[in-house]
Amino acid sequence: MLTDILRAPPSSTLVWRGVALSVLSVVAALVFRIARSRIRQASLWKIPGPPSVSLITGNFSQMFNSSASKYHAHITRTYGRVIRLTGLLGESHLVISDTKALTNILLQGQGAVFDTPEWVLESNTRIIGPGLLSQGGVHHRRQRKMLQPFFSTKHMRSLVPLCHRVIHQLDVVLQQKLADGPKEVELLDWLGRLALELIAQAGMGYTFNSLSPSGEEHEFDTALKEYMPTISSIIFLRRLAPQAASWPPWLLRLGGTLLPSPMLHRMMSIADTIERHSVQIFQEKSALLAGGDDEFTHQLSEGKDIISVLMRANMTASGEDRLPDSEITGQMATFLIGGTDTTSSAIARTLLLLAHHPEAQERLRKEINDAYVSSGDSELDYDELAGMAYLDAVCRETLRVYPPVNFAARVCRADTSVPLSEPVQTSGGAISSLFIPQGTNLLMNIGGVNRDPRIWGTDAEEWRPERFLAPLPESVAEARIPGVLSNLMTFSGGPRSCIGFQFAQLEMKVALSHLVRAFRFSPSTKEIVWRYGVVTTPSVEGTDAVGTEMPIIVERI
């Protein structure tokens, strides 16, 4: 972990030479690996794709920048469902939106043939610790099996009252802010705090007090807000992470500090904040646990949150079943990272769309009000929330057209062939199955499938919730989309799909049912642009690429 780095940094010429040699060895190992994979990947050269624009970075600078969404749409439209991209030093990458190929990639061998790439796992380990987002192979399967029950429908049902309580806090804050009439509110900030509190309270029985009426921002909240834009901007450095896997922590920190990259330095400081707070929460909970069952069950979540249950089970677990403390703190950081910006981005996008579609907003408000009348004005339970057809359609349509995460990355661990739904024209003729050499990096094109006009029809790019109120076109069922949320790739599919997908939908529904009932939303005069990153986030046109915000006019009803 980053805070262990830089312990006892020796300072001598020898160390400087050591650092220089280590950096050289990283670069040499990378060049060697890429040269070897280029030879292995010769068969991929015939796959259609955009011409490379740089000998060093190929198409990466077009593919991974904050305004890259247009480029993604362009290559999907121009080159189709299987695209070859040029990566660093000519390495081939595949961008896939063919659903038959995706089914094989995501499900084949339960993740044994295609797993998350080493550079993602290794850099996540360094930044957020050994949680689910950092583990591969059997370690991942073991952690996933242990955590899965907490994300079941049964557990989600029990979380509904807690979600209402947290969202009520936001209600109070906004009511106070708008006491003098409609106002422009920077809503993304408040939705980020809401998502943080929801995952902190439901996932670890902890509060950062981010929704206090004083409006003070917790430093953790600030760190989380900067996390996604910052990590998205250091993709090239993250790719070097496996080469530095064996470096002692102090050398890694020294190397990071010496590199002239302000974004890397920002990332290191964010990672320190996340780790510091995860350890602090863990220590506070350990003290409660040591104080006995009574104290432990007096937490916000009555001891039923994921981390409390894990810690309690861990106390009695023996030998290899026992999780090291670092894996528990790593899991906390993982949920906070995985569950905050994704959810706040989805809720923000929905509210902005409703602001631009007042008739859809009114229709949704009416459905929510009717549901409250039927429930005798008491908080809506899980089934009542699930029973609102238009709310469900609004959430699904937003997650379809605007998935907060656009790509899921995989690497091929062994030479393999995957079948295609339809033949792909290559420079060597049509192919009906795709040979993927070992070591090839792939990007699952989530948006490409969700907005494929041959699956969804000619209006695939349009936001039209009504499409989910009528039977979907047959082409949707025929496509057999392998997403964990039916017919959508938004939460990916297979053994590495989003573990929080049911919680995310619950959060969206509870939040919208409160906010749309109590407030009316209309667009601000400021133009909102959505910036591509690991998670797509809103900003005001013309502002700093790392800053995220979404001003919107809010009026009390």
Ligand code: HEM
């Ligand atoms: C709208 C909200 C969300 C979206 C769009 C989203 C999307 C995704 C996607 C695309 C993946 C990658 C899957 C892959 O590589 O195949 C993922 C993984 C993950 N998500 Fe979410 N997510 C959301 C909310 C959440 C929430 C609320 C949590 C809370 C716990 C969460 C926790 C995770 C974790 C832990 C992983 C890693 C799973 C693994 O590797 O086994 N996500 N998510």
